[in-house]
Amino acid sequence: MSRTPDAGWTDPECPVARTLDLVGDRWSLLVVRDAMDGARSFTEFQRRTGIARNILTDRLRKLTAHGLLAQRTAPSGRRQEYVLTDAGRDLFPVILTLRQWGERHAFDAGEPHSTLVDRHGTPVPEIAPAGADGTALGADTTHVRKAR
Amino acid sequence: MSRTPDAGWTDPECPVARTLDLVGDRWSLLVVRDAMDGARSFTEFQRRTGIARNILTDRLRKLTAHGLLAQRTAPSGRRQEYVLTDAGRDLFPVILTLRQWGERHAFDAGEPHSTLVDRHGTPVPEIAPAGADGTALGADTTHVRKAR
DNA sequence: CGAATAAGTAGCAAATTGCAACCATTTCGA
DNA sequence: TCGAAATGGTTGCAATTTGCTACTTATTCG
Numbered sequence: 001m002s003r004t005p006d007a008g009w010t011d012p013e014c015p016v017a018r019t020l021d022l023v024g025d026r027w028s029l030l031v032v033r034d035a036m037d038g039a040r041s042f043t044e045f046q047r048r049t050g051i052a053r054n055i056l057t058d059r060l061r062k063l064t065a066h067g068l069l070a071q072r073t074a075p076s077g078r079r080q081e082y083v084l085t086d087a088g089r090d091l092f093p094v095i096l097t098l099r100q101w102g103e104r105h106a107f108d109a110g111e112p113h114s115t116l117v118d119r120h121g122t123p124v125p126e127i128a129p130a131g132a133d134g135t136a137l138g139a140d141t142t143h144v145r146k147a148r
Numbered sequence: 149m150s151r152t153p154d155a156g157w158t159d160p161e162c163p164v165a166r167t168l169d170l171v172g173d174r175w176s177l178l179v180v181r182d183a184m185d186g187a188r189s190f191t192e193f194q195r196r197t198g199i200a201r202n203i204l205t206d207r208l209r210k211l212t213a214h215g216l217l218a219q220r221t222a223p224s225g226r227r228q229e230y231v232l233t234d235a236g237r238d239l240f241p242v243i244l245t246l247r248q249w250g251e252r253h254a255f256d257a258g259e260p261h262s263t264l265v266d267r268h269g270t271p272v273p274e275i276a277p278a279g280a281d282g283t284a285l286g287a288d289t290t291h292v293r294k295a296r
Numbered sequence: 297c298g299a300a301t302a303a304g305t306a307g308c309a310a311a312t313t314g315c316a317a318c319c320a321t322t323t324c325g326a
Numbered sequence: 327t328c329g330a331a332a333t334g335g336t337t338g339c340a341a342t343t344t345g346c347t348a349c350t351t352a353t354t355c356g
Contacts, residue, residue, distance in 0.1 A: 010174075010198070015250030015261050016181050016243055022254065024174055026158075026344090033164050036287035042303050050158070052345045057304060067253075079302085079353085084287065087253045092287045093245040093275045095164055101242055102163030105215075105235045106170065112295035113163050118279050124290055125280055127241045131266050132273055139184035139232065139240045142272055147260035174313090190334050200314045205335065227322085227333085 013147045022066050023091070027051050027059050032068065032088060033095050040074070040081040063088070093127070100126050161295045170214050171239070175199050175207050177246070180216065180232070180239050188222070188229040211236070241275070248274050 011017035023029050027049060031039075034048045046056050060082060063069040068088035074081045099116060107113050116124045129137045159165035171177050175197060179187075182196045194204050208230060211217040216236035222229045247264060255261050264272045277285045 011178070013261050014181075015247045015254060017178060017250075018254035018261075019246045019250035020174065020177060024172075024177065026168065026172055029168060029172065030159070030165060033162075037292050043301080046303095053304070054306085054346090055344065058343095089287050090252065091249060092285075093277055094242070094249055095287075096277055097241040097245045097275075098167045099163045101239060102165075102167035104238065106163060106166035113161050113166075114295050115293045116290050117293045118285055118290050121293070122280060124277065124285055127245075127275055127277060129241055129244055129272065129275060132270060137240075137266055137272055139237050139243075142264050142266050144185050145263045145265045145269070147262050191332080194334095201335070202315090202337085203313065 014144075019094075023063075023068070025059075027055065028063060029091070029095065029098070031056075031059055031063060032084070032091050035069065035082065035084045035088065036092065036095060040083060041079075042082075045082070096124065097127050162292075167242075171211075171216070173207075175203065176211060177239070177243065179204075179207055179211060180236060181243050183217065183230065183232045183236065184240065184243065188231060189227075190230075193230070244272065245275050 009018055009021050023032065030049050030051075031045055034045055039045050039048055042056065042060065045051070045060070046053060049056070051059070060069065064071055064082070067085055068091070069082045070085050071080055071082055073079070096116065103113060118124060131137050157166055157169050171180065178197050178199075179193055182193055187193050187196055190204065190208070193199070193208070194201060197204070199207070208217065212219055212230070215233055216239070217230045218233050219228055219230055221227070244264065251261060266272060279285050
C-alpha cells in the first residue's frame with residue numbers, strides 16, 4: 001500500500017486520517033463488514049467480497065498486523081480462522097454510518113437493499129450525532145480544535 | 149478509478165459497499181473532512197490534505213459528479229468554490245465515527261490529537277448505536293437481512 | 297484412496313497514484 | 327499600471343497497487 005502507518009501517517013494528528021490510513025482502502029472495510037456478519041475463513045471472505053486472492057491475503061495480514069483481526073485456531077479442531085478483535089468490532093459505528101448514508105443517498109427510491117436488523121428483526125435506528133445537552137450536531141455546528 | 153458506480157457496483161445491494169464505491173478511496177473522505185471544516189478552494193484542499201494536484205482534480209470532479217460537492221460562484225465576486233451538498237454534509241456521522249475510532253485506537257495514551265468540538269468548545273460525545281428501546285447495539289447483536 | 301476444498305503464492309498486465317514541470321487567468325502591491 | 331505572485335488546473339512519466347490466471351501444498355470428505 002501507499003500509506004505506511006507506524007512509520008509516517010498521512011496527517012499524524014488527525015484521528016480521521018489515521019483511521020483511514022488503517023482501513024481507508026477499497027477493501028478493508030468490506031472485509032470488516034463481512035467479519036461482523038459471520039465470515040471467518042479466507043475462502044468465505046473471498047466469496048463474499050469478490051476481492052482478488054492476493055489482495056485479500058495482503059488485507060488480512062494488514063488488518064491482523066494492525067490489531068483489527070486476530071488469527072486463532074477454530075473451535076472445531078485444527079483449522080485457522082480470522083476473528084475481529086475488540087478494536088475491529090469497535091468499527092461497528094463506522095460500518096453502520098456508512099450503511100445508513102448509502103441507504104439514504106446511494107439508492108433510487110424503491111430500489112431494494114439489504115437492511116441491518118437487531119435480534120428481533122427490527123431495523124437499527126439511524127445515528128443522529130448530538131451534543132451532551134441532546135441538541136443535534138452536524139458539520140455546521142462543530143469544528144476541529146487542533147491538538148495542544 | 150477502479151470502481152465504476154452507476155455502471156456496476158462492487159456489491160449492488162449492500163449500502164456499505166455502495167457508499168465505499170463513492171467515497172472509499174484514500175482521499176475522498178479527507179476532502180469531505182476538510183470541506184466540513186471550511187475548505188472551499190482547490191488550493192486550500194491541496195494544502196490541507198497534501199494530495200497530488202492531479203488526483204485532487206480527479207476527486208473534486210468525482211465528488212461533484214456524485215452529488216457530494218457542488219461548484220458555485222463565490223459570494224465575494226467572480227471566483228469559483230466547492231461546497232458540500234446536503235448529501236455531502238450528511239457524511240458527518242461517517243467522518244465523526246471514523247474520528248472517534250481513531251481517537252480510541254490509533255493513538256498511544258497521552259499522544260495528542262485534534263478534537264471535534266461544538267460551538268461552545270465542548271467535545272462531541274461518542275456515538276453509541278442503540279435499538280429503538282435504547283439498548284446498545286453492536287456487531288454481535290445485529291445482522292444483515294438480505295434485500296427482498 | 298482419490299477428488300474436492302482451503303489457503304495461499306507467483307508472474308505478469310493493467311490501472312492508479314504521485315511527482316515535477318508547465319500554463320493561462322486573476323489578483324495584489326508598489 | 328505593470329510586474330509578481332497566487333489560483334486552478336494540465337501533462338508526461340515513473341513508481342505503486344490492483345487484478346487475473348495459473349500453480350502449489352495441506353486437509354478433508356465420500
